Amino acid sequence: MLCLPGLAADDSPPGLCLFGEPCVVAEGRRRPLPDGARRLVAFTALHGGRVERRHAAGVLWPVGDDLRAAGNLRSALWRLRASGVDVLDAGKRLIRIRDGVVTDLDLAAQWTAQVTAGVAMPPGTDEAYWRHCRGGLLPGWTEYWVGPHRERLRQRVLHAMESLTRRVLADGDPSRATALARQVCAVEPLRESTHRILADALRGCGRPAEARAADAAFRSATARRFGPGAGAAVRAALTET
Amino acid sequence: MEILLRVLDGPRLLVGREPAPLPESSLRILVFLVFRRRPVPRRLVASLLWPDSDESRAGGNVRSAIWRLRAAGVPIDDRAGTGLCVRAGPALALDLDEVTGWAGRVTTGPGDRADLCVPAGVDAALDLLPAWYDDWVVFERERVRARVLHALEQVSERLSASGRHAEAVDAAIAAVCAEPLRESAQRALILAHLAEGNQVEAYRSFRAYHKLLEAELGVAPSPRLRALAPASMNG
Numbered sequence: 001m002l003c004l005p006g007l008a009a010d011d012s013p014p015g016l017c018l019f020g021e022p023c024v025v026a027e028g029r030r031r032p033l034p035d036g037a038r039r040l041v042a043f044t045a046l047h048g049g050r051v052e053r054r055h056a057a058g059v060l061w062p063v064g065d066d067l068r069a070a071g072n073l074r075s076a077l078w079r080l081r082a083s084g085v086d087v088l089d090a091g092k093r094l095i096r097i098r099d100g101v102v103t104d105l106d107l108a109a110q111w112t113a114q115v116t117a118g119v120a121m122p123p124g125t126d127e128a129y130w131r132h133c134r135g136g137l138l139p140g141w142t143e144y145w146v147g148p149h150r151e152r153l154r155q156r157v158l159h160a161m162e163s164l165t166r167r168v169l170a171d172g173d174p175s176r177a178t179a180l181a182r183q184v185c186a187v188e189p190l191r192e193s194t195h196r197i198l199a200d201a202l203r204g205c206g207r208p209a210e211a212r213a214a215d216a217a218f219r220s221a222t223a224r225r226f227g228p229g230a231g232a233a234v235r236a237a238l239t240e241t
Numbered sequence: 242m243e244i245l246l247r248v249l250d251g252p253r254l255l256v257g258r259e260p261a262p263l264p265e266s267s268l269r270i271l272v273f274l275v276f277r278r279r280p281v282p283r284r285l286v287a288s289l290l291w292p293d294s295d296e297s298r299a300g301g302n303v304r305s306a307i308w309r310l311r312a313a314g315v316p317i318d319d320r321a322g323t324g325l326c327v328r329a330g331p332a333l334a335l336d337l338d339e340v341t342g343w344a345g346r347v348t349t350g351p352g353d354r355a356d357l358c359v360p361a362g363v364d365a366a367l368d369l370l371p372a373w374y375d376d377w378v379v380f381e382r383e384r385v386r387a388r389v390l391h392a393l394e395q396v397s398e399r400l401s402a403s404g405r406h407a408e409a410v411d412a413a414i415a416a417v418c419a420e421p422l423r424e425s426a427q428r429a430l431i432l433a434h435l436a437e438g439n440q441v442e443a444y445r446s447f448r449a450y451h452k453l454l455e456a457e458l459g460v461a462p463s464p465r466l467r468a469l470a471p472a473s474m475n476g
Contacts, residue, residue: 048364050250052371093372116407147449148418155414155442159407190441193406222441 004132016087016103019133024085037080046149049097108133112160133157134187165197174204189221245334249365261313267306274327276381282324340366344392359412367419390416394429401436409433431469
């Protein structure tokens with residue numbers, strides 16, 4: 001999990017990781033966030049790195065009155081400071097991610113924007129980001145305010161990988177494109193757009209039989225879950241050729 | 242000297258890229274006048290911004306805040322009879338104008354190709370000045386929010402039409418993140434998935450919205466939205 005370029009080196013700025021178990025990476029070491037403060041840190045990071053105190057307290061501690069919620073918020077901030085991983089800057093009204101703290105959320109967003117725009121990254125970068133992000137943002141968290149943000153990052157990462165695979169294929173490396181597409185399909189077995197790219201890549205390698213086999217696997221997976229109509233789009237794409 | 246008022250991050254005033262050391266009272270007056278866009282009588286400014294102070298004290302607060310703003314180089318129009326006025330323009334740039342300008346262009350017309358790119362400040366604009374609770378801020382916050390949400394939904398559709406599916410999905414999700422219960426935002430997201438040929442993703446988004454609506458409001462999505470879910474998956 002510490003493999004992100006920009007977080008791994010000893011002299012990198014302190015980093016906050018929210019893919020996987022939330023933790024802080026500083027001086028090459030990872031330290032977990034204290035239990036009482038994890039939700040506050042995650043909430044702040046997901047909301048652009050700044051939240052209003054009353055808003056955070058109300059959402060994170062909905063049971064009880066405002067006074068009690070504000071008290072819970074203060075104790076969360078205190079626990080964070082006491083644990084020595086102080087990544088939040090608490091003002092009278094706003095709580096912010098401290099200046100100079102890098103979040104993997106922002107790094108991932110930059111990476112996906114660049115890859116989707118067609119920028120070639122240094123070797124190994126794309127794989128490192130994919131390994132870091134494929135498990136999803138805050139996996140296992142059921143808080144309602146996490147879901148849309150997790151989905152946003154998931155779509156960005158998947159689109160970035162699809163752009164990358166298409167570019168690799170266009171650059172004439174169908175076997176690497178196949179490997180990339182297979183990795184994405186393994187994590188997202190029900191996504192038509194990735195399956196279309198995988199089929200193209202397999203045909204590029206001169207393996208039409210495997211393209212058909214991959215299609216059959218996709219069809220049965222979607223049919224099991226959603227009935228026979230679900231794979232229509234990918235089937236149409238496959239029968240074109 | 243270039244003067245920039247940043248309300249998407251701060252608020253703070255940058256004079257020639259350096260932050261001007263202003264107390265919050267001065268910033269509040271400045272933001273208030275910039276949002277109003279037309280002259281406001283001094284006495285009204287004083288009573289709206291310091292409702293709990295008596296008249297002479299509030300008037301003093303206004304005078305000292307205006308004095309500090311002038312010292313920082315902010316052009317304030319002060320005419321007897323009409324009142325105080327600050328307009329964002331060449332002499333005073335407002336970072337929010339980039340986002341609202343974009344939203345206006347997207348919602349009013351077919352728009353330029355350059356407007357297909359969603360500006361970076363959109364997320365901050367959807368939650369303007371979160372730590373300020375005054376009525377005049379709440380009103381402006383809602384106005385900006387409504388405009389930006391509409392623009393995101395429309396730009397998502399146009400991005401899909403020009404084959405830029407990744408950006409189309411992202412624009413729609415930005416609106417969903419800001420307002421998960423808003424059906425038009427969820428509809429834009431489902432349409433963006435379908436335009437990309439991702440029926441399963443479209444269905445998942447539909448299911449997630451269905452569950453959210455049931456849990457939060459106890460209602461089902463409208464028939465118009467249900468019609469978008471592929472027939473074999475409905476239910």
